[in-house]
Each structure stands twice: as structure tokens, then as C-alpha cells.
Amino acid sequence: MELKKIALNDVHEALGAKMVPFAGYKMPVRYSSDLDEHHTVRNAVGIFDVSHMGEFLLKGPQALDLIQRVTSNDAAKLTDGKVQYSCFPNTEGGIVDDLLVYRLGEEEYMLVVNASNIEKDWEWVNKFNTQGVELENISDQVSLFAVQGPKATDALQSLTSVDLASMVYYTFEKGEFAGVPDVIISATGYTGAGGFEIYVRNEDAKRVFDVIMEAGKAYGIKPIGLGARDTLRLEMGFCLYGNDINDTTSPLEAGLGWITKFDKEFTNSDQLKEQKAAGVSRKLVGFEMVDKAIPRAHYEIVNAAGEPIGEVTSGTMSPSLGKGIGLGYITQEFTKPGSEVFVRVRNKDMKAQVVKLPFYKK
Known part of the structure; x- marks a missing residue:
């Protein structure tokens, strides 16, 4: 299958990105080094092009009802300008995908889904x-930039009249940005470093980027892969969908009980309600390595006697903590x-300890 290209490929x-196949797209994996780019976002500001993500528009008097039936969270709690994290449960107890629900108006919503x-x-x-x-699938018409890091607000404020500093986590505003009208500016970062996501039409993408x-130059902005x-x-x-959650993992096992609201009916809600009452036999946890080692996806997790008790779904050497961490x-x-x-x-069985998430605490 031929890889799709994002608008600013x-x-x-030209910026020197190493491009790799990811979720059916050619995507920048790094420009300099993963370590340098990680610290740039934690300490200053970086820009990710995540235009491979999918966006669906839902309009009409029954839009909310449809969202309520297919997602696990309670979208009725949303007001204009609010965003909600949710998932699509499947009929077998697993997850079709995790997603964001944006309420654009009383009868208009945007769903943001994973590229794959x-x-x-x-x-x-x-x-x-x-x-x-x-329903309208606008995924191929929209570019998405995530500007993340403690200096993101300062770097972007001159580009819009929207008061970025007063924006609360999981809210958005629609306004002029970099001279372009009707840009969605949202605060739903995936890095824990603060910042904003900028949704623009493909034809405006290069200009906005x-x-x-240019505006971020004074704050040390760099492109991040x-x-x-x-x-x-x-x-x-x-x-991360495909690693830590998938078609076979239940939202309750994945620690997503907080987005699984049983005061409404949704796909497979009865079976999940039973699972909640009975209790899950396995759970997604975070762990830190005590011994010097880097955990990787699919590595076996065992007890002190060497008996299998689970499997790593995501793992890395944490640049901020200087030790191996994993889920x-x-x-x-x-x-x-x-x-x-x-x-x-x-x-070799390397010692680790289960810890409370997040690993990185500001």
C-alpha cells in the first residue's frame, strides 16, 4: 500500500527530518535526536506536525445521541468549547479506538481519532x-500542529487575540490565528508539558507552520518528531492505541474506568458493567526499572519465582528520569x-517496581 503524505511532507x-512509515503515512520521526527533542519540549517549546490524525464532523439534532451510543464517556456533560477524552467500545469487550470529542455547537461535534x-x-x-x-470525514482536509512546552503560550500569544494563558486543559476556542480565520486552538496536550493544538485547513498549513x-524563534522552538x-x-x-489499548483490551483493564460512564447505555455497556462488578483479572500499570535495563513492548513480566504474570505494552529509557519505565x-x-x-x-529477569502514574511529576 502506498504511504499517504501529510500536507507539509x-x-x-527540507528541515532534515527522518521520515518513516507510521499509521499509513510518511511521518517525521526525528530531526536531530530523540533526546534533544524530548528536552526541548520539557524545557522550552517544540512543534509536532500530527496532521495524520483523523477528524470527523457530526451535525444535526441527533448528533449527541449518536455520540452517546458509540462512546463510553458522557458527552452530554460537554458545553460549547469543551473537549472530552473517550473511547469507542467494541462488542467483544475491547476498544475500537480512543478519541477526543469536541463540542462545536449544540448540534455540531468533531471527533478526533487515531490515524491508524x-x-x-x-x-x-x-x-x-x-x-x-x-457525517463528514475531513481527515484529508485538515492539518494539525501540536505546539508543546512551558514556553508555548509566550511563543504563540502574539499570533492570536485568544487569551491563551487563560485557556483551561481540555477546552478550545475558534478564532483568528496567524492571520487565518476560524482556526481551532485547543489545550489537550499529549506530552504533559502544556501547550496547544492548532487545527487548520491544508491550504493554510504552510503559512501557519x-x-x-518564526514567532517561536525567540523561545528556542524546534520541530519535534x-x-x-x-x-x-x-x-x-x-x-497509545495499538500498544497499550486495542481491540482486545477492556477500558476497565486499561485504567479507563473514569471515561466509562454507566449512567447511560452505550455499545457493550452491559458486559462492561458486569466486568466492573466482578472485577478485572489483569490491569494496566506503570513500572520503573530498579535494575539497569530498558523495557520494550512484548517483553514478559514475571514474579520473583520467574512465573509469567504479564507483558510490557510500552517501554523506554525515560529522558527526564534517567531510568527505564514502562506500561x-x-x-x-x-x-x-x-x-x-x-x-x-x-x-534475564530484571527487577522493577510498580508505581503510581504519571512517572514524570512536574
Whole structure:
């Protein structure tokens, strides 16, 4: 299958990005080094081009009803300008995808989904659209920049009249940005470093990107690739679809009970309610390495006797903490913070400790 290109593919190549296949797209994985880019975002400001993400518009009097049926969280709690983290449960107890729900108006919403699942999610939402909600897949028309880091507000404020400093986490505003009208500016960062996401039409993408780079110069802005995005999100304990959650992981096992609201009916809610009552046998936890080792996805997790108790789903050497960290599903008895577990690294059992998330605390 031929890889899709994001609108600014050539810009990233000109900036020296190493482009790799990711979720069906050619994407910049790094420009300098993962370590340098990670610290840039933690300490200053960086810009990610995450235009591979998917966006669906839902309009009409039944739009909310459709969202309520296909997502686990309670979207009725949203007001204009608010964003909600949610997931699409499947009928087998797993997760079709995790997503963001934006309330643009009383009868208008935007769903932001993972790039690798755009087609799957589109078919899924349409399958439940029995009441004539107007659906539009605008994924190929929209570019998305995540400007992240403690200096993001200062770097961007001159580009818009929207008061960025007063924006609360998981809210958005629509306004003029870099001279372009109707830009969605949201505060739903995936790095734990603060910052904003800028949704623009593809035809305005280059202009907006260039203006952000220029305005951010004084604050040390750099383009950042997917490599650093992964270490940043992992330090926060944020799930990545395909690694930590998938079609076979239940939202309750994944620690997403907080976005699973049983005061409404949704896909598979009865089975998940039963699972909640019975208790889950395994759970997604964070762990830090005690021994010197880097955990990687699919490494086995064992107990002191060497018996398998789970598997690593995401792992890395944390640039901020200087030690190996990871997420993984393990049997219930070892899920308490402080529990001693071992990660099997090349046939050697390396000691680790279950910890409370996030790993990185400001």
C-alpha cells in the first residue's frame, strides 16, 4: 500500500527530518535526536506536525445521541468549547479506538481519532448512524500542529487575540490565528508539558507552520518528531492505541474506568458493567526499572519465582528520569504501587517496581 503524505511532507524533509512509515503515512520521526527533542519540549517549546490524525464532523439534532451510543464517556456533560477524552467500545469487550470529542455547537461535534484507525472508526460510527446524523470525514482536509512546552503560550500569544494563558486543559476556542480565520486552538496536550493544538485547513498549513516557527524563534522552538512524542507521552502514562489499548483490551483493564460512564447505555455497556462488578483479572500499570535495563513492548513480566504474570505494552529509557519505565498488563495481585515485579530482558529477569502514574511529576 502506498504511504499517504501529510500536507507539509516536503517542508519536513527540507528541515532534515527522518521520515518513516507510521499509521499509513510518511511521518517525521526525528530531526536531530530523540533526546534533544524530548528536552526541548520539557524545557522550552517544540512543534509536532500530527496532521495524520483523523477528524470527523457530526451535525444535526441527533448528533449527541449518536455520540452517546458509540462512546463510553458522557458527552452530554460537554458545553460549547469543551473537549472530552473517550473511547469507542467494541462488542467483544475491547476498544475500537480512543478519541477526543469536541463540542462545536449544540448540534455540531468533531471527533478526533487515531490515524491508524480512520477507516475503521469511520465505518464504526456510520454503522450506528440510524437517525440521519450528517457525517463528514475531513481527515484529508485538515492539518494539525501540536505546539508543546512551558514556553508555548509566550511563543504563540502574539499570533492570536485568544487569551491563551487563560485557556483551561481540555477546552478550545475558534478564532483568528496567524492571520487565518476560524482556526481551532485547543489545550489537550499529549506530552504533559502544556501547550496547544492548532487545527487548520491544508491550504493554510504552510503559512501557519512558518509563522509559528518564526514567532517561536525567540523561545528556542524546534520541530519535534514522533520519537520524542512517544517518550513524552510515556512519561505521563498516556495510552497509545495499538500498544497499550486495542481491540482486545477492556477500558476497565486499561485504567479507563473514569471515561466509562454507566449512567447511560452505550455499545457493550452491559458486559462492561458486569466486568466492573466482578472485577478485572489483569490491569494496566506503570513500572520503573530498579535494575539497569530498558523495557520494550512484548517483553514478559514475571514474579520473583520467574512465573509469567504479564507483558510490557510500552517501554523506554525515560529522558527526564534517567531510568527505564514502562506500561504493561499484569495480574491483579501485583498491581499495587510498590509491588516488586521483574521484566525478562534477553532471558534475564530484571527487577522493577510498580508505581503510581504519571512517572514524570512536574
